[in-house]
Amino acid sequence: MTKPSVQTAPIVDQTQAILEQFDVESRYRKFLPKSPWAIVVSILAVSLSLFHLYTAAMGALPALQQRSIHLGVMLALAFILYPARKGGKLSWGDILLALAGIATALYIRWDYHALAQRVSHETPIDLMFAGLAVVLVLEAGRRITGKELSILALIFLAYAYFGPYMPGLLGHRGYSIRDILGYMYMTTEGLYGSAISVSATYIILFIIFGAFLERTGMGKFFNDLALGLAGSSAGGPAKVAVVASGLLGSINGSAVANVVTTGAFTIPLMKRIGYNAEFAGAVEAAASVGGQILPPVMGAAAFIMAETLGIPYATIAVSATIPALLYFFGVGVTVHFRAKKRGLLGVPKAELPNVKEVLLRGGHMFIPLFALIYMLLTGYTATKSAFWAIVLTIAVSYVRKDTRMTPKGFLEALESGTRNALGVAVACGVVGLIVGVASQTGFAIRLASTILILARGNMFLTLFLTMVASLILGMGIPSIPCYIITATMAAPALAELGVPILVSHMFVFYFGILANLTPPVALAAFAGAGLAGGNPNKTGLQAMKLALAGFIVPFMFVYSPALLLIGTTGLGAVMVAVSALVGVLALGAGVEGWLVTEATPLQRVLLIGSSLLLINPGTLTDIVGFGLVALVYFWQKFVANKKAALQL
Numbered sequence: 001m002t003k004p005s006v007q008t009a010p011i012v013d014q015t016q017a018i019l020e021q022f023d024v025e026s027r028y029r030k031f032l033p034k035s036p037w038a039i040v041v042s043i044l045a046v047s048l049s050l051f052h053l054y055t056a057a058m059g060a061l062p063a064l065q066q067r068s069i070h071l072g073v074m075l076a077l078a079f080i081l082y083p084a085r086k087g088g089k090l091s092w093g094d095i096l097l098a099l100a101g102i103a104t105a106l107y108i109r110w111d112y113h114a115l116a117q118r119v120s121h122e123t124p125i126d127l128m129f130a131g132l133a134v135v136l137v138l139e140a141g142r143r144i145t146g147k148e149l150s151i152l153a154l155i156f157l158a159y160a161y162f163g164p165y166m167p168g169l170l171g172h173r174g175y176s177i178r179d180i181l182g183y184m185y186m187t188t189e190g191l192y193g194s195a196i197s198v199s200a201t202y203i204i205l206f207i208i209f210g211a212f213l214e215r216t217g218m219g220k221f222f223n224d225l226a227l228g229l230a231g232s233s234a235g236g237p238a239k240v241a242v243v244a245s246g247l248l249g250s251i252n253g254s255a256v257a258n259v260v261t262t263g264a265f266t267i268p269l270m271k272r273i274g275y276n277a278e279f280a281g282a283v284e285a286a287a288s289v290g291g292q293i294l295p296p297v298m299g300a301a302a303f304i305m306a307e308t309l310g311i312p313y314a315t316i317a318v319s320a321t322i323p324a325l326l327y328f329f330g331v332g333v334t335v336h337f338r339a340k341k342r343g344l345l346g347v348p349k350a351e352l353p354n355v356k357e358v359l360l361r362g363g364h365m366f367i368p369l370f371a372l373i374y375m376l377l378t379g380y381t382a383t384k385s386a387f388w389a390i391v392l393t394i395a396v397s398y399v400r401k402d403t404r405m406t407p408k409g410f411l412e413a414l415e416s417g418t419r420n421a422l423g424v425a426v427a428c429g430v431v432g433l434i435v436g437v438a439s440q441t442g443f444a445i446r447l448a449s450t451i452l453i454l455a456r457g458n459m460f461l462t463l464f465l466t467m468v469a470s471l472i473l474g475m476g477i478p479s480i481p482c483y484i485i486t487a488t489m490a491a492p493a494l495a496e497l498g499v500p501i502l503v504s505h506m507f508v509f510y511f512g513i514l515a516n517l518t519p520p521v522a523l524a525a526f527a528g529a530g531l532a533g534g535n536p537n538k539t540g541l542q543a544m545k546l547a548l549a550g551f552i553v554p555f556m557f558v559y560s561p562a563l564l565l566i567g568t569t570g571l572g573a574v575m576v577a578v579s580a581l582v583g584v585l586a587l588g589a590g591v592e593g594w595l596v597t598e599a600t601p602l603q604r605v606l607l608i609g610s611s612l613l614l615i616n617p618g619t620l621t622d623i624v625g626f627g628l629v630a631l632v633y634f635w636q637k638f639v640a641n642k643k644a645a646l647q648l
Contacts, residue, residue: 048204205387221358469490474516595607
């Protein structure tokens with residue numbers, strides 16, 4: 001594997017620059033090792049990780065205390081690590097803001113029981129700390145995730161105050177600043193509501209788990225395994241990107257970081273065998289975004305969905321499996337047909353890792369993942385499952401020297417876990433303000449009513465408008481807060497039309513995630529373009545084309561909930577899945593213009609038409625759809641055999 005690694009070296013040097021360009025979370029201050037502030041950051045980060053591991057094992061503190069400690073320490077780290085403007089040095093103002101972040105948590109911890117009794121009867125000191133907490137979260141959000149999310153939160157806070165002046169359905173009685181601040185800070189409905197709850201319980205633990213896996217070399221293991229399995233096939237490096245990015249993306253929960261991590265190795269290989277820069281970047285982006293919808297972890301969204309809906313995690317994960325596989329199958333077949341159409345070969349086997357050697361070297365690190373899945377499916381809570389998976393990762397790492405977790409590696413993993421969770425935690429804090437206002441004012445119900453009025457009760461039009469709302473709400477936002485926002489704002493419209501609650505939440509989640517691929521704010525696609533040296537907008541359009549199945553699959557499972565294994569038998573699920581798989585295959589063939597051989601315009605029309613028929617559930621549509629695919633297949637087979645005979 002020496003030759004590919006040598007060729008990818010130049011692009012590896014670009015990864016931090018690309019991350020900082022397209023992922024605001026990566027623009028943090030770099031302190032010198034062992035400098036006083038580096039030590040402070042390490043102590044805070046390690047302490048918070050240990051706090052969460054302790055509460056996972058022994059039981060969480062009362063909700064307001066657990067969440068305020070989590071957010072308070074994250075705010076302190078945010079102001080120490082992230083400058084107010086690009087390149088700004090650490091100032092006394094940043095230090096005071098960091099101390100203020102800690103103070104907002106200590107105040108709740110110190111006066112917890114009295115605070116619980118004073119809701120709606122806040123003292124001036126209560127309101128001072130409430131106002132401080134809101135301002136700190138908005139500023140930390142601006143520094144870490146960009147100004148867009150904080151501006152959206154400010155708009156919602158203004159909406160809570162100016163309700164009586166809002167037109168039509170958007171109007172409400174309005175709330176005083178005292179009411180708004182008290183609701184946001186002293187209850188578990190606003191700042192310390194469901195968004196920060198999942199950050200302080202599930203998400204932080206799974207990110208710590210990912211950090212421990214990364215320290216054992218799991219990322220390299222995924223890459224090497226995918227290279228060994230698929231690297232030599234037609235368009236092999238692109239298939240490697242699909243597999244490796246999907247696996248890694250499911251665990252790390254950040255599409256942009258995943259693009260840069262795996263793309264540093266896969267993009268140069270794709271370009272080497274003949275894919276252009278835009279397509280190479282698009283493959284990596286589409287696969288990395290898809291990781292967020294891939295069970296078992298789904299970027300931790302599965303656990304939030306389970307918490308929000310009161311549905312067992314196992315049900316969520318199993319229901320999400322077929323749609324996720326359809327998405328990756330769609331990306332995979334498009335990549336394959338593009339390679340066949342352009343005669344692109346894979347990487348020579350001599351340059352690829354040996355699968356057996358890769359498994360012998362790192363296969364034991366699958367044990368914590370399998371154990372995690374087993375625990376989640378057999379009734380363990382997500383918190384306990386993540387805790388024991390971390391413990392097992394440390395234990396299993398000692399099987400081989402090159403994966404062994406040293407004391408230094410242990411501390412680095414703890415620090416890395418908190419630092420990796422920082423952006424999600426702060427974003428969840430900002431989202432808490434948005435969701436809090438939506439809860440306090442009934443905005444979600446009003447938005448749902450508006451969508452239904454515009455759609456005039458038409459199911460397809462309601463789905464389309466909800467899709468647009470989800471794509472807008474999801475622009476530039478990490479997957480976890482993205483789901484919380486879309487589930488709060490957009491999903492109720494579908495529920496009003498009788499769409500099952502799990503189906504409606506999965507629908508908005510898909511489109512919120514796909515916002516990472518849709519211009520003008522296609523962050524994952526832009527990061528892929530940066531690594532590949534391609535045009536960002538062209539890369540975004542190519543990524544949307546690759547992920548076309550992802551834009552259709554949500555409509556499929558609304559009209560046919562059997563795809564989510566809802567209200568169906570085993571045989572019924574298999575039949576629907578097979579029909580959908582063939583439909584996605586036909587869609588990829590029609591879009592790329594290749595099935596057995598290059599397709600004529602008429603054949604492409606037939607293939608795309610058959611895909612739409614197969615996607616629409618029904619016996620008649622399935623029969624016609626299968627028939628059209630078979631027609632094109634045998635037609636192309638006949639032409640290909642005739643050409644081969646003439647060449648002889």
